[in-house]
Amino acid sequence: MAGLGPYRRDLVDLYWRWEQNPAVIIGYGRQTPESLDARREGYEHQARGTDSQARFTIYDLTGRDPVPVGTTALIIDHNVRTGEFIIQIGDQEHRCKGLGSEATRLTLDYAFHITNLRCVYLSVLAPNTRAVKAYERAGFRKIGERRQSGYWLGQPVNEVLMDAVPDEFPGPSAVKQLAGEVL
Numbered sequence: 001m002a003g004l005g006p007y008r009r010d011l012v013d014l015y016w017r018w019e020q021n022p023a024v025i026i027g028y029g030r031q032t033p034e035s036l037d038a039r040r041e042g043y044e045h046q047a048r049g050t051d052s053q054a055r056f057t058i059y060d061l062t063g064r065d066p067v068p069v070g071t072t073a074l075i076i077d078h079n080v081r082t083g084e085f086i087i088q089i090g091d092q093e094h095r096c097k098g099l100g101s102e103a104t105r106l107t108l109d110y111a112f113h114i115t116n117l118r119c120v121y122l123s124v125l126a127p128n129t130r131a132v133k134a135y136e137r138a139g140f141r142k143i144g145e146r147r148q149s150g151y152w153l154g155q156p157v158n159e160v161l162m163d164a165v166p167d168e169f170p171g172p173s174a175v176k177q178l179a180g181e182v183l
Helices: 009-019 022-028 036-048 099-113 129-138 174-182
Strands: 002-006 053-060 067-077 082-089 119-125 141-152 155-164
Touching (some): 002 067, 002 099, 009 036, 009 067, 009 082, 022 082, 053 082, 067 099, 082 099, 099 119, 099 129, 119 141, 129 141
Parallel strands (some): 082 119
Antiparallel strands (some): 002 053, 053 067, 067 082, 141 155
16 A cells, blocks of 8 residues: 655655666666765755645555655646656565555546646656556556657667546545545
8 A cells, every 4th residue: 555745855865765776767768877966956956846846755554654665746837737747666675566556546646636737647668568557557548659769778669658637537536535524
């Protein structure tokens, strides 16, 4: 069971460690690691830009205490009411447990029922088939491919383009349930 919480300054060193994991670097199609100082500066920039983004820490709620295991983000374009979705699950031990799919669905719930976005989109490198399946379970649909636009293990690969819209949101909505309790 996954939950979302705030993106936290005191976890930046942990976020950075996750981002240096070779599987995460490959999944993002990055070519180089980032220094811890640059990541800390990046956090400060991200913390100031909260009008155009929503960032969350993913927690594994299956144990006695919540354990941070990854992050999600929505980079929002308010003019057209859309957002780009980004996720990372930090360590291998937390992957393939459904936490990514559940955190993705919770982020979409937030996007559609609080931020009121009309569409959330993402791109994923085509060889990352586990991620594609997780996104589909959470409510994303394939809408096309961008050819030879990424790299996977040193080879050019396609990016799968996906989106999600409110009408196809796979409920139930945790946001609506919480709002119902308050109202």
